Amino acid sequence: MVNSADFSKRIQRIMEVYDxxxxxxxxxxxxxxxxxxxxxxxxNKPSLEFVMKVVKEFTDVELYWLLNGKGNFPSTSTQQEAEKDKSSTTTPSQSATVQNHESESSAFSNQVANKDQMIKKVIICYNDGTFDAFEPSNL
Incomplete structure (x- = not known):
């Protein structure tokens, strides 16, 4: 469970860094x-939607840091550059994996849509504390 007082301090830190x-x-x-x-x-305690909006808008805010206070913020410029390099360099096997996921998610969307339900967001959490969030526009 998120400690509201500590979470508030981390939000204040983000506001301070971004002025x-x-x-x-x-x-x-x-x-x-x-x-x-x-x-x-x-x-009030933060909702999942609130937390996701913060992480999406401020890309150097790590989800694990925001929720638990463990990790670094702001990220060092070296870490940011490394992340940019990793995200902009796609190997052929990564491309194939992305295409495979796109076709799987499209098939999944069709199955759910047949039941008069629409997917709002899919969040995949990894064991290293990172995550990927997918919304209908990028499914």
């Missing part, structure tokens, strides 16, 4: 200003 106030932070992650205020005051 944002609560209002501009709320705008960046597309949530209401009251949501930020309630989380910062400890009144």
């Amino acid at each position: 944002l106030n609560a209002s501009s932070f709320a705008e960046r992650i597309d949530v209401g200003r009251a949501s930020i205020s309630h989380i910062l005051s400890g009144r």
Whole structure:
């Protein structure tokens, strides 16, 4: 379970690093200003949607750090450059894997759609604390 006071401090740290106030932070992650205020005051706990919006908008914020305070923030520029290099370099086997996943997810979407249900988001969590989130636009 996430400690609300510690989570609030990590959100404040993100706001400090990016030189944002609560209002501009709320705008960046597309949530209401009251949501930020309630989380910062400890009144409310963050929802999964809130956490995912923060991680998606601020790419150098690691999910594990945000939730547990373990890891580094902000990431060092060396780590950021390494991540950019890794994500921009795709080997042929990685390309085949991505294509395979795309066809599998398309088949899965068709199965679910036949039951009058639509997939909103698929999140895959890895044992190293990282994750991938897929929304209908990229399934």
